[in-house]
Amino acid sequence: MNTTQTLNGPAVSPDGCYKLSQFEAQVCQELAQRATALKNGAAPQTKPGKALGLLFLNPSLRTSASFQRAAARLQLELVNLNGQGVWAMESQEGAVMDGNKAEHMKDAAAVLGRFVDVLAIRAFPAGEDLESDLTDPVLRGFAKHAGVPIINMESTLWHPCQALADWATLDQHQVPKPAKFVLTWAWHPIPLPHAVANSTVCMAAQRGMEVVLLHPRGYHLHPEILAEADALAESNGGTVRISHDREEALEGAQVIYAKSWGSLDTWGDSAAETAQRANLRDWCVTSKYMPQGAKFMHCLPVRRNVVVSDEVIDGPGSIVIDQAENRLHAQTALLEKLLS
Ligand code: CP
Numbered sequence: 001m002n003t004t005q006t007l008n009g010p011a012v013s014p015d016g017c018y019k020l021s022q023f024e025a026q027v028c029q030e031l032a033q034r035a036t037a038l039k040n041g042a043a044p045q046t047k048p049g050k051a052l053g054l055l056f057l058n059p060s061l062r063t064s065a066s067f068q069r070a071a072a073r074l075q076l077e078l079v080n081l082n083g084q085g086v087w088a089m090e091s092q093e094g095a096v097m098d099g100n101k102a103e104h105m106k107d108a109a110a111v112l113g114r115f116v117d118v119l120a121i122r123a124f125p126a127g128e129d130l131e132s133d134l135t136d137p138v139l140r141g142f143a144k145h146a147g148v149p150i151i152n153m154e155s156t157l158w159h160p161c162q163a164l165a166d167w168a169t170l171d172q173h174q175v176p177k178p179a180k181f182v183l184t185w186a187w188h189p190i191p192l193p194h195a196v197a198n199s200t201v202c203m204a205a206q207r208g209m210e211v212v213l214l215h216p217r218g219y220h221l222h223p224e225i226l227a228e229a230d231a232l233a234e235s236n237g238g239t240v241r242i243s244h245d246r247e248e249a250l251e252g253a254q255v256i257y258a259k260s261w262g263s264l265d266t267w268g269d270s271a272a273e274t275a276q277r278a279n280l281r282d283w284c285v286t287s288k289y290m291p292q293g294a295k296f297m298h299c300l301p302v303r304r305n306v307v308v309s310d311e312v313i314d315g316p317g318s319i320v321i322d323q324a325e326n327r328l329h330a331q332t333a334l335l336e337k338l339l340s
Contacts, residue, residue: 007134007157007224016118016149017334018139019158020167021202021228025236028206031337032168035329039172044073045336051077052335053116056153057138058083058124062300063153063161066327067120073332074339079116091137105138106145113146118338120151125193130267134222149338157225159195162299163203164334165326170207170255172326173295173319177208177237179254184246185215186307187283191262191273196299198225200257201240205233211240214249216280218263250289257297258285258308287311295319 012018020028038044052071056064064080071078087103097104112119123138139155152160175181181204183197198221204211211233213221220226220242229240243249250256266272285308290296296308296318304310313320 012143017151017160020160020163021206021232025206028167031164031333032171034333035168036172038329038332044332046075047339048075050339051116053079053112053119056082056122058122062324062327066331069328070332070335074335091141105141109142109145113148118149119146120153122153123155125156128268154195157195157198159199161331162196163199165330166323167203167207168326168330169319169323175255179209180252181209181255182212182214182249182253183257185219186258186260187281188260192260194261197221197259197261201229202232205229205238205240206236208237212249213242217244218265218276253291253294255295285312300324
């Protein structure tokens with residue numbers, strides 16, 4: 001069996017969807033095309049008698065609503081759980097569970113795997129210990145113990161469903177594969193996870209785009225993610241480079257994708273992170289930074305007039321609502337594939 005190897009943790013089985021790049025570019029393209037066909041009215045390949053589990057250990061609007069709708073379109077039975085409704089969960093192997101966590105993840109995973117045919121999980125990083133977070137312990141733990149395919153609905157490292165929806169959105173807006181795609185860091189009042197940034201840079205690289213990763217010094221992505229993006233670009237005719245200069249990076253850009261993420265250098269130290277960000281508040285996408293005709297993308301939710309100005313997100317280049325709608329079509333296409 002092939003395996004999907006990433007960062008510090010054990011391999012993740014490929015029969016689910018841990019990250020988009022576990023699929024070849026051709027498969028991603030076919031999934032994106034299927035998402036577009038579904039959007040345009042193609043009949044879903046229904047799977048009556050199959051069941052989908054959703055486990056949200058963190059809040060969601062788009063992911064939750066779109067998976068529930070996708071399940072209904074495919075005639076799946078749905079087990080829908082969120083963090084407030086389940087026992088506090090231990091993820092450490094060998095933990096002495098005499099604290100406030102009543103259930104071990106390995107038991108929860110094995111039990112849920114008896115009820116459903118595919119299990120989707122959202123688990124953000126704890127944000128305290130970088131080495132531990134980089135193992136993506138909840139997604140990897142569920143993948144190891146559930147006994148059914150796992151879909152990552154956003155973990156420490158990856159948000160593959162967002163990336164697939166974004167690929168389909170770029171196709172639908174006829175953004176050429178060699179187009180200049182700038183993923184720009186933005187200021188935010190709190191440090192955010194890297195999953196969307198990691199997934200976006202790898203998605204654009206795998207789509208064969210001219211990718212510029214734009215951020216202030218001190219806000220680099222993990223070196224293994226950058227190495228993966230480089231390898232994906234090389235295999236698919238794209239390029240990836242890093243810039244710290246907004247004017248240079250944004251010149252001629254056809255897509256500006258805004259996202260905030262926390263610094264790996266001060267992970268778990270919010271006072272240090274706040275100090276690091278103190279002079280970066282002007283990293284907001286305003287019309288000054290939007291080249292003529294460029295598309296604006298963001299995964300949402302977004303803090304308006306902090307990450308992006310109203311003028312840009314409400315302007316003619318903004319395709320953020322299409323991105324959100326495509327979550328439904330992309331996940332329907334993904335579920336069709338995983339349950340076929
Ligand atoms: N983009 C995204 O995943 O949105 P939610 O956090 O609302 O699910």
